[in-house]
Amino acid sequence: MNVLISLRSEILKTKRTAALYFTLIGAAPIPAIFLLNVLTGGGDLTAIRKDPLNTIFELGAERNGLVFFPMFVILVCTLLPQIEYRNNTWKQVFASPQTKGAVFLAKFLNINLLILLFLVANLVFLSMAVVVMHFFNPALDLLGQPFNATRLVVLTANAYITMLALCTFQFWLGLRFRNFIILTAVGFALWFTGMIMALEFKSKLVDFFPYSFQVFPFMSSLQPKMTQVAWTSAGYAALFLLLGFLDFRSRKLTA
Amino acid sequence: MSTNAIIKTTNLSYQYSKGVQTLFDINLNVEKGSIYGFLGPNGSGKTTTLSLILGLLNKQKGDIEIFGQHLHANRVSILKKVGSLIETPSLYGHLTARENLEVYRQVYGASKERVEEVLGVVGLSDTGKKVAKKFSLGMKQRLSIALALLPNPELLILDEPSNGLDPAGIIELRELIKTLNKKYGMTILISSHLLGEVEKMVSHIGIIFKGKMLFQGQLSELHSFQRKGSKLLINTSDNEADIQLLEEYNPEREEDKLSVSYHDQKQVAAIQKTLYQNNLEVYLLHPKANDLEQLFIDLTSVQS
Numbered sequence: 246m247n248v249l250i251s252l253r254s255e256i257l258k259t260k261r262t263a264a265l266y267f268t269l270i271g272a273a274p275i276p277a278i279f280l281l282n283v284l285t286g287g288g289d290l291t292a293i294r295k296d297p298l299n300t301i302f303e304l305g306a307e308r309n310g311l312v313f314f315p316m317f318v319i320l321v322c323t324l325l326p327q328i329e330y331r332n333n334t335w336k337q338v339f340a341s342p343q344t345k346g347a348v349f350l351a352k353f354l355n356i357n358l359l360i361l362l363f364l365v366a367n368l369v370f371l372s373m374a375v376v377v378m379h380f381f382n383p384a385l386d387l388l389g390q391p392f393n394a395t396r397l398v399v400l401t402a403n404a405y406i407t408m409l410a411l412c413t414f415q416f417w418l419g420l421r422f423r424n425f426i427i428l429t430a431v432g433f434a435l436w437f438t439g440m441i442m443a444l445e446f447k448s449k450l451v452d453f454f455p456y457s458f459q460v461f462p463f464m465s466s467l468q469p470k471m472t473q474v475a476w477t478s479a480g481y482a483a484l485f486l487l488l489g490f491l492d493f494r495s496r497k498l499t500a
Numbered sequence: 501m502s503t504n505a506i507i508k509t510t511n512l513s514y515q516y517s518k519g520v521q522t523l524f525d526i527n528l529n530v531e532k533g534s535i536y537g538f539l540g541p542n543g544s545g546k547t548t549t550l551s552l553i554l555g556l557l558n559k560q561k562g563d564i565e566i567f568g569q570h571l572h573a574n575r576v577s578i579l580k581k582v583g584s585l586i587e588t589p590s591l592y593g594h595l596t597a598r599e600n601l602e603v604y605r606q607v608y609g610a611s612k613e614r615v616e617e618v619l620g621v622v623g624l625s626d627t628g629k630k631v632a633k634k635f636s637l638g639m640k641q642r643l644s645i646a647l648a649l650l651p652n653p654e655l656l657i658l659d660e661p662s663n664g665l666d667p668a669g670i671i672e673l674r675e676l677i678k679t680l681n682k683k684y685g686m687t688i689l690i691s692s693h694l695l696g697e698v699e700k701m702v703s704h705i706g707i708i709f710k711g712k713m714l715f716q717g718q719l720s721e722l723h724s725f726q727r728k729g730s731k732l733l734i735n736t737s738d739n740e741a742d743i744q745l746l747e748e749y750n751p752e753r754e755e756d757k758l759s760v761s762y763h764d765q766k767q768v769a770a771i772q773k774t775l776y777q778n779n780l781e782v783y784l785l786h787p788k789a790n791d792l793e794q795l796f797i798d799l800t801s802v803q804s
Contacts (some may be wrong), residue, residue, distance in 0.1 A: 254604065258592055336587075339555070339556050343607055344576060
């Protein structure tokens, strides 16, 4: 109950923030690029000839999951805790009748709500793109194609769970440090490292490096390890959350 | 120690880093229904004390009781009845006045009507969709006070609330604080580094300097303390003779003048008569400025 009240408070703070706008805007580029590519007869038209509807959603999830989703998670996990730093409101938060545990959990849940909103928004925009494609290219008959919803849900759930470790680590950093630019730079640098380790070096360390986990659902050579990585990501998330909370609880608000 | 205490700290001490003690055995006692002025120069430990009372800093040594309950064990239930403003306004710049209050409304268990009520009390009912970052400093300060009033608190803690306010704003704030105390029976703890600013509204005063309490009591006690310390500056044609004539008044040399202690106006007349009767030419007979502000400076400078 206390956490729900604190969560309401956190959601209200998000109103009119860059994080909220970024959630909606950040989910749009992949569906938009996809749509333009198909409408202008780009390479995707060939790629989706066979099983076009499911291929569109799979390609959309892959491109989103490898690029825009990690970028979004790094930014939103760092941006949201900055609301208190930027407005100098930490003292008011801690002087209000909320436990530190409730505040910490509410902030984390709020970020996760935005992440889920991003994933849903991405699917909605992709669906809208499909409808437009259907009318501009009736030969594809997209709306008459079979649709594998289970596959899409699994892909989306995998994208979410592999991002949990990265999300909790960035969240901890966002709460811990005031400097948004450094935190974002650290996040992006680690993300690039994780991508290069997975795609270029084919390193075995990717099994344990949280900033590489987002590649697993979409890279056929890594897909067999998906379940193991999902558990590793959840384990890291629990560990980072615990460490983050202990750090948060002991913080000193200097006068 | 009064049993009527809303806030009671016992030997409260604090250090930010090892070897640098900020507070030394602070025994603060704020009585129910009082307006307690917590005074001290900048850096004397006021905000640290208030931060400890609000649980913003973890207690290291000593004890804090609020409403008769230990703060550490009952923090959330205590804070439900406490409104606070610590130093600068703590507001979300991207939200309107109403939205800022809405963020904390359910946290304090306040009703929607209460939001309108407190906006009315601080005169911000008509700010509409204007976001807080576009408010003047005075408006931000008033919105912060509205936030502090949101839980209809039994105890209001205001840390330097008049910072940045213009004279009209300071008078308005003073009247508001008096009204909250009289009309709603709120106990108010207000900190300031300016005695003149709070002496017109407080009933009790605590003076802190370099982390130590120098004085604590009713305002009338401070006045009586002030009267006891009144000085008269004297300069005559023979100041050495004055020292012998006015021995009972504890004369002290002050550059080319003398200063003597007195308690009331009749003593001033008696001193003047003595000098006259001994054929001394009186060039100066002047009560030394010794209002509360001077006393505050004296109290804090004696210790430095």
